[in-house]
Amino acid sequence: MGAVSYPKEVIRxxxxxxxxxxxxxxxxxxxxxxxxxxxxxEVLQEKMSWKERILLPLTDELHVVQKGIERIxxxxxxxxxxxxxxxxxxxxxxxxRDTQEEIxxxxxYPCKPAPEYCEIREHYCPGCGTQLEVDVxxxxxxxxxxxxxxxxxxxxxxxxxxxxxxxxxxxLTYELTRRWAEESQSK
Amino acid sequence: xxSDAIGSKGPEMQQRSVNKGIGWGGKSxxxxxxxxxxxxxxxxxxxxxxxxxLMKGDPLKSEVLASRLLAAAVAGRETSRxxxxxxxxxxxxxxxxxxxxxxxxxIIQSTGIIIHIPLMGQVIEWMIKENYEEEVGINDGDCFTxxxxxxxxxxxxxxYDIMPVFWEGELVGWVGTVIMEPEQGALAxxxxxxxxxxxxxxxxxxxxxxxxxNDRHLKAFERRIRLGCRLSDFVLLDRKGALAADIKVRQxxxxxxxxxxxxxxxxxxxELIEMERRAQLKRVKTRTVPGRFHSPSTFEIYLSRxxxxxxxxxxxxxxxxxxxxxxxxxKYSLDFDGxxxxxxxxxxxxxxxxxxxxxLMLTQTIAYDGKANQGTFLALEMNTPYDTFxxxxxxxxxxxxxxxxxxxxxxxxxxxxxxxxxxxGFVEEFRAPTPLGVGASGVSALAGRTHFGMDFGFQMxxxxxxxxxxxxxxxxxxxxxxxxxxxxxxxxxxxWELVLPLLWMGRKFIPDTCGWGKYRSGRSVMGTYMxxxxxxLSLDTTSMAHCEKIGGNSGVFGGYPGHGGFxxxxxxxxxxxxxxxxxxxxxxEGYPGVGDLEQNISGDLIIPLANSYVKGVFRHGDFIQGYMxxxxxxxxxxxxxxxxxxxxxxxxxxxxxxxxxxxxxDARYDEIAxxxxxxxxxxxxxxxxxxxxxxxxxxxxKEWWQKRRQDIISGKLPPLLKEMYNDSxxxxxxxxxxxxxxxxxxxDFTF
Numbered sequence: 001m002g003a004v005s006y007p008k009e010v011i012r013x014x015x016x017x018x019x020x021x022x023x024x025x026x027x028x029x030x031x032x033x034x035x036x037x038x039x040x041x042e043v044l045q046e047k048m049s050w051k052e053r054i055l056l057p058l059t060d061e062l063h064v065v066q067k068g069i070e071r072i073x074x075x076x077x078x079x080x081x082x083x084x085x086x087x088x089x090x091x092x093x094x095x096x097r098d099t100q101e102e103i104x105x106x107x108x109y110p111c112k113p114a115p116e117y118c119e120i121r122e123h124y125c126p127g128c129g130t131q132l133e134v135d136v137x138x139x140x141x142x143x144x145x146x147x148x149x150x151x152x153x154x155x156x157x158x159x160x161x162x163x164x165x166x167x168x169x170x171x172l173t174y175e176l177t178r179r180w181a182e183e184s185q186s187k
Numbered sequence: 188x189x190s191d192a193i194g195s196k197g198p199e200m201q202q203r204s205v206n207k208g209i210g211w212g213g214k215s216x217x218x219x220x221x222x223x224x225x226x227x228x229x230x231x232x233x234x235x236x237x238x239x240x241l242m243k244g245d246p247l248k249s250e251v252l253a254s255r256l257l258a259a260a261v262a263g264r265e266t267s268r269x270x271x272x273x274x275x276x277x278x279x280x281x282x283x284x285x286x287x288x289x290x291x292x293x294i295i296q297s298t299g300i301i302i303h304i305p306l307m308g309q310v311i312e313w314m315i316k317e318n319y320e321e322e323v324g325i326n327d328g329d330c331f332t333x334x335x336x337x338x339x340x341x342x343x344x345x346x347y348d349i350m351p352v353f354w355e356g357e358l359v360g361w362v363g364t365v366i367m368e369p370e371q372g373a374l375a376x377x378x379x380x381x382x383x384x385x386x387x388x389x390x391x392x393x394x395x396x397x398x399x400x401n402d403r404h405l406k407a408f409e410r411r412i413r414l415g416c417r418l419s420d421f422v423l424l425d426r427k428g429a430l431a432a433d434i435k436v437r438q439x440x441x442x443x444x445x446x447x448x449x450x451x452x453x454x455x456x457x458e459l460i461e462m463e464r465r466a467q468l469k470r471v472k473t474r475t476v477p478g479r480f481h482s483p484s485t486f487e488i489y490l491s492r493x494x495x496x497x498x499x500x501x502x503x504x505x506x507x508x509x510x511x512x513x514x515x516x517x518k519y520s521l522d523f524d525g526x527x528x529x530x531x532x533x534x535x536x537x538x539x540x541x542x543x544x545x546x547l548m549l550t551q552t553i554a555y556d557g558k559a560n561q562g563t564f565l566a567l568e569m570n571t572p573y574d575t576f577x578x579x580x581x582x583x584x585x586x587x588x589x590x591x592x593x594x595x596x597x598x599x600x601x602x603x604x605x606x607x608x609x610x611x612g613f614v615e616e617f618r619a620p621t622p623l624g625v626g627a628s629g630v631s632a633l634a635g636r637t638h639f640g641m642d643f644g645f646q647m648x649x650x651x652x653x654x655x656x657x658x659x660x661x662x663x664x665x666x667x668x669x670x671x672x673x674x675x676x677x678x679x680x681x682x683w684e685l686v687l688p689l690l691w692m693g694r695k696f697i698p699d700t701c702g703w704g705k706y707r708s709g710r711s712v713m714g715t716y717m718x719x720x721x722x723x724l725s726l727d728t729t730s731m732a733h734c735e736k737i738g739g740n741s742g743v744f745g746g747y748p749g750h751g752g753f754x755x756x757x758x759x760x761x762x763x764x765x766x767x768x769x770x771x772x773x774x775x776e777g778y779p780g781v782g783d784l785e786q787n788i789s790g791d792l793i794i795p796l797a798n799s800y801v802k803g804v805f806r807h808g809d810f811i812q813g814y815m816x817x818x819x820x821x822x823x824x825x826x827x828x829x830x831x832x833x834x835x836x837x838x839x840x841x842x843x844x845x846x847x848x849x850x851x852x853d854a855r856y857d858e859i860a861x862x863x864x865x866x867x868x869x870x871x872x873x874x875x876x877x878x879x880x881x882x883x884x885x886x887x888x889k890e891w892w893q894k895r896r897q898d899i900i901s902g903k904l905p906p907l908l909k910e911m912y913n914d915s916x917x918x919x920x921x922x923x924x925x926x927x928x929x930x931x932x933x934x935d936f937t938f
Contacts, residue, residue, distance in 0.1 A: 015614055017661040017706070017828075024661070028615050032474060040612030056476065056610055059744045060660070060705070060822055090892065093885025105848055107738075108699050108779045109814070110794050111751035116905055117504075117736040123745075124885045129878030131745035131823040136738040138506065139908060140899050141483050142929035143888070144740070147606050149478035153515045158472050171479075174928040180889055181896075181931035 004033045011039045037159070050078050055163065056149055061130055062088065064151065069165045071151065079127025085172040087145040092132060093124040115139075145173060209320055209358045210289050211453055216315045216325075216358065220290045233292075233461040233562060241451065241458050249462075252447060252455045253295065257557055259439035260284045260297040263364065263432040271428035273369055273421040274686055278678035279648050281367035284432050286440065287311055289358050292561035294456045300345075300365060301673060302547040302590065305564055306539055307347045307363035309339035314395050323397060327353040330399035330430055332408070334371070335392055337582045339539040341590035343389045344368045344378045344646065346422075348398075348429035352437045354449055360456070362436040364429040370644040372416030376634035376727050377644025379587035381798050384490070384499040384531040386585055391415045391422070398426070402434055417644045463554070463562030468517035470553050471566070474616070475607035480511040482599045482740055485911070486576070486592050487733035488532045492799035499531035504737070504911045505576045508922050509596055511603040521545070521600070522570040525922025527914040529579035533587035534731075538571040538578055544593030544671075545569070548600055551673055552616065575918055591731045594671035595739065598622045601670050602657075602743055602819070609660055619657030619702065619746060621669050621818030622739030631813070632727040635804075638688040638720035645687060646729075650815045652677030653694075655709030657702060657741055657749065657818025663831070664702075664709035664818055677712070688721035689811070695775030697814055698839050703849045704746025704820025705827050710840045713776055713814040715784070717762060718805050726756065726801040726811070735797045739819075746820025747849075753794065755782070755812040756801055760790035762808035773810060779842060784812055825851045825874045829865050836863035851877045896930050902938055909938035 006014075006027070013019040014027065033039075044063065045054050052065035052074065064084040065074045073081040073088040081088040097103055097120040103112055106120070113120060113136060121135045121143075135144050150169045156162040208215030214222075226235030242249045263284040268276055275281040283299030291311030296304045310333045319325055333347045334340060340347070345367050352360040370377030372390030383389055391412065398408040404426060412426070413419045444452045484507050490500045510522040521541070529535040545567055550559040574580040576592070598620035608616040634644040652675045656668025667675040680691035692715040702708035718724055734751050741748040765772060765788065777783035785792060788810055795801045805811070832852045835841045843863075846852050853869035856862075886894075902909065916923045916937055927936050 011612070014661065015612075019661075021662075024615055032613065034473070036612040057612075058606075058610065060609075061744070090888040092888055093882065094888050094891040095881065095885050096891070105845075106703075106747055107750055108845070109697075109750060109776075110753040110755075111735065111797075111816075113734075113738040114736040117908060118738060120738070122881075122885075124881045126882070126885070126887075129881040131825070131881065133745055134742040134747050136740045136742070136748050137483050138485055138504070138737050138911065140895065140904055140912065142926060143892075144483065145479075145481055147478055147480050147603075147610070149476050149610065150513075150515065151478075153477045157515055158477065169478075174925075177892065177929055177931050180892060184893060 004031045005035050006033050006039070008039050008042060011036065012043045015040065015043055048076060050074070055151060056154070058147065059132060061125065061132055064149065071167060075125045075127055075130070075132075077125060077128035077130070079125050083172055084151070085148060085167065085170060086176050087143050087173040089123050089133065089143045090173065090176055093126050095122045095124065096120065097122065145171060209325060211357050211359055213357070216289055216320050217318065220312065220315050223290050223292075227565075233464055233565060234457045236457060236461040239458050239462060241455055242462060249455060249458060252443070252452070253459055253558055255443045256286050256295040256440070259436050259443070260286055260295050262439065263362070263436035264297040264299055266435045267364060267366070267428035267432035269428075270424065270431050271366065272424035274678055274682050275367055275369050275648050276425055276428065278682050279652070279676040280674055281648060282365060284362065284364045284436060286436065287361040287363060288456055288460070289360055291315065291361065292460055294459055294560050296550070296559060298674065300367065301550050302341055302543040302594070302671070303345060303347065303365040304546050305561070306339040306341065306543050307349060307365060308561065309539055310347055310349060310395050311361050311363070313338045325351050325358065326400065327351065328399070328401040329397055330404075330433060331395050332393040332398040332426070333395040335394040336537065336539070336586035336589050337386070338395055340586070341540050341543050342379055342587050343373065343392065344371055346393070346425070346429070348426060348433060350433035350437060352440050354441065354444055359444070359449065359453060360440060362433045362440070364432045366425045366429055367648070368422050368425060369646045369648070370416060370418050371422065373587070375644050375725065376632035376646065377417055378632060378646035379533065379729050380632070381727050381729050381800065382494040383533045383585040383587050384495050385583050387583070389585055389587055399430060402430070404430065417642050459558065460560055460562040463558050463560050464565045465562070466558070467549070467554055467563045467566040471513060471517040471519065474553065474611055474613050475513050475604070476610045477513045477515055480603035480606060482509050482603060484509050484592070484596050484599050484740070485737045486534060486595075487735050487737065487797070488530065488534060489733075489735070489796070489798045490532055492796055494800065495532070501530065502907065503530055504907050505530070506911050506915045507576055507592065507596065508915070509599050509603075511600055513607060518566050518568055520568040523575070523577045524570060524572060525915045525919035526572060526575040526577045527911060527918060529574070529576050529584065531584060533585035534591050535576050535579045535584060536589050536592045537586070538569065540589040540593045541569060541571060541577060543590070544597040547594070547671060547673070548597050548604070551670060552601065552604060572918065572920075588729070588731060595622045598670060598739070598741065602741065605660070605743070614660040617660035617821075619659075619664070619708065619743045619819035619821050620739070620741040621654060621657045621708070621749070622734065622741050622816070631729045631731065633687060634725045634727070635723040636688070636721050637686075647687075649677050649683060649714060650813060651675045653712040653714060653815045655701070655711035655749070655817040657708050658704055658706035658746060658821040660706070660821055663706050666709045666711060668709060688719050688724060689716040690719045692717050692772060692810075693774030696839065697776045698842055699779045699845045700750040700814075700817055701840060702742060702747055702749030702817050702820035703824045704742065704744075705822025705824065706746070707820045707827075707835070707840070708749045708817040711815060711817050713812055715774055716811045717772070718807055718809040718811065720807055722806045724805040726795065726805065728754070728795050728797055728799055728801065733797045741819030743819055743821045745823040747824070748819045749817030752814055752816040754814065755784055756793040756795060756805065757784060757788050757790040757810040758793060758803050758805055760788050760809045762788060762810065773812070776812070784810060824849050825877050827852070829867070829870065833863055833865055847873065899930055899932070904938065913937050
């Protein structure tokens with residue numbers, strides 16, 4: 001059989017949650033479309049008010065984009081978080097729900113996190129105030145780096161179209177915290 | 188003599204050697220297993236199949252072979268349901284059937300509790316390595332039973348009945364049927380008690396034992412079951428059902444061999460596995476993005492609350508960092524480096540249980556075309572450090588909950604893989620995690636005397652049907668959508684009432700419990716029960732997936748994690764007086780904060796604690812409520828579509844107070860139209876206000892990091908958490924370095 005492909009409008013509606021369930025079900029049950037990624041990127045790119053090329057969406061609001069020779073994380077609102085290999089949460093605003101009232105707001109019944117044991121971390125975009133992620137982790141756990149994509153392998157080996165300026169696949173978050181520690185010491 | 192001993196005289200007979208092994212071509216099973224392993228090691232392909240001549244020559248014939256085998260497995264499963272007695276089989280279908288190669292590799296699997304599919308294969312492999320061929324004897328018509336997790340398995344309640352398939356005197360495969368029992372004679376309540384710390388109190392144990400010859404169970408086996416557990420009729424009839432399923436599938440396999448020829452069959456099943464291995468790698472490369480995903484998970488154990496031996500009655504929280512890597516070659520790699528110590532409780536896990544969870548996950552989320560088999564698992568690697576929570580070093584530890592963390596962690600993995608689908612554009616495949624948030628459900632397990640005056644113990648399997656799945660990336664989650672139980676089903680209340688001394692007072696949605704988000708989790712159900720015609724009922728919350736102090740990390744993209752499970756019990760209830768006075772009882776939660784149970788019924792209210800027996804003995808008229816929790820939400824809740832919010836209000840998913848706070852949506856109730864009307868202007872103001880609040884109260888991450896780092900250096904953590912971190916810092920190889928590097932701590936830092 002020939003390759004499956006859906007019109008861009010279908011992908012647009014699918015991503016927006018507007019496609020009727022019967023069609024969504026049909027897509028789920030059918031063969032996957034080979035050109036999905038490219039259409040997906042086109043659909044997302046058209047929604048943005050900025051022009052940098054989207055290399056990879058990370059969440060429904062955050063995208064890895066090509067900015068000059070750098071690859072940075074950028075919010076739909078335009079706020080830029082920096083190198084995609086650093087955990088973007090360390091460039092966001094954080095609020096920890098650590099009072100019983102704030103926890104009860106989420107969990108009104110028994111079986112609710114205890115603030116001295118558990119952090120409910122809300123990560124906001126400093127540009128638009130969108131809540132980008134909520135992490136529920138043991139108190140003191142490092143900021144969760146949800147996903148570090150191996151972008152060069154993805155583009156070079158899986159899509160067969162290498163990106164310019166290859167970057168080392170490496171978590172750079174620790175270099176950021178090292179700089180912060182040095183700043184603290186020098187004060 | 189077996190009735191299905193169909194004769195076939197093909198040219199394949201000429202190829203057989205004169206060796207005395209029982210395997211295909213006269214080889215011993217051990218020789219076959221070793222050859223398979225060697226060829227995979229040498230070529231990276233299953234059985235060294237670098238080419239697929241049958242598939243290439245006649246792909247349709249190969250497809251027909253797969254379809255025939257699948258149909259046989261599914262039909263076998265249905266056969267078992269017609270014979271078994273337990274409601275766990277007949278009503279909620281806690282069973283599955285699979286077909287294996289002579290070496291124990293799965294070729295095809297039915298629907299059902301597929302978490303066990305590769306594990307029955309591990310039992311076969313164990314029997315091969317233990318030289319059953321010579322020391323025990325493997326004959327046509329034999330059946331081997333195993334529920335020993337030292338060999339393989341998720342927990343002792345899951346019985347594997349495994350039968351060899353012979354063709355003209357040579358073993359050409361196996362059939363396995365798995366059924367979960369509601370109790371197997373363990374410490375009360377009998378299935379997976381919270382107090383079991385060693386395997387010696389976990390009831391009936393069959394360690395891959397021969398339990399049937401000539402298609403008939405051994406009398407000694409039947410006697411052991413009769414005398415070894417409380418509900419022996421269920422266990423025995425389930426064995427009969429499993430035996431029938433195995434025989435039916437064996438007959439079907441022989442017909443398939445007759446149709447295709449033994450030579451084609453043996454080559455064909457190997458090709459099916461190699462094709463699936465390649466297909467899985469291709470699926471990964473075309474639907475995901477390579478890279479590293481990370482999430483922590485914790486497991487809380489409170490054995491000081493239960494009846495564990497004093498030297499095991501220890502409270503602890505164990506950390507297991509969950510790293511999921513999608514590698515450049517398309518292989519999935521799970522790395523549990525940093526996992527804390529195993530302990531004397533039943534909730535550790537094992538590499539075998541983790542492989543089962545992997546089967547469950549992969550088969551439902553990416554390898555769902557009906558052909559998932561050993562090939563799927565060959566595209567998976569795992570690092571399970573020895574002598575840790577994920578790989579205990581003592582064979583004596585209890586295993587009643589070996590399944591628990593893998594499926595909770597499996598939910599985390601589900602979220603991680605979903606991110607990969609989302610990044611690649613396959614948003615329709617995205618699901619937020621649904622942790623098994625049992626926490627403190629008061630109705631997990633029951634024991635005592637039934638309304639018919641019989642001793643009993645029972646693991647209640649209604650509750651998984653109550654769980655609400657996490658949200659999808661493009662729509663809300665749904666009820667009874669739990670990754671760990673593919674066909675989650677509440678069962679029929681009338682059937683449960685036949686078995687248990689309880690009256691079903693209600694199954695009702697419970698408001699304000701979703702994982703909130705732009706898309707919310709499904710809405711889940713609370714069960715309400717009245718203790719019925721017994722003066723002796725004990726309740727155990729078991730030790731399933733605790734998230735009592737630390738919630739499950741199930742929210743995605745700004746959505747919140749769902750609500751944990753809980754229970755309520757009223758002892759010494761005044762129910763009979765209320766009935767005499769024709770006053771209302773309780774059928775659900777009612778309005779949050781003013782529960783119907785507390786409002787209407789007087790007595791001693793107990794909120795059961797996780798991992799313990801509920802204090803007290805319960806009697807006719809007492810009330811129990813249980814609720815299992817919800818999965819996570821997806822996206823910022825204040826971006827939820829207003830028409831969906833209205834639906835939530837109209838259907839009682841959310842109360843107006845919480846709606847204003849979570850969705851930042853205001854609405855008024857139209858008494859005449861009997862529906863909610865969204866106040867759009869006020870809503871826009873509320874949402875704008877929330878954004879500004881966030882920008883004002885949100886702390887720059889750098890400040891938060893400095894503050895929290897100071898907390899860590901100064902040791903501002905509860906003792907249980909310090910022990911948890913110290914444990915993982917001592918056990919891990921890579922993770923400790925990452926923890927210390929993130930907080931910029933000395934290389935030898937411990938709490």
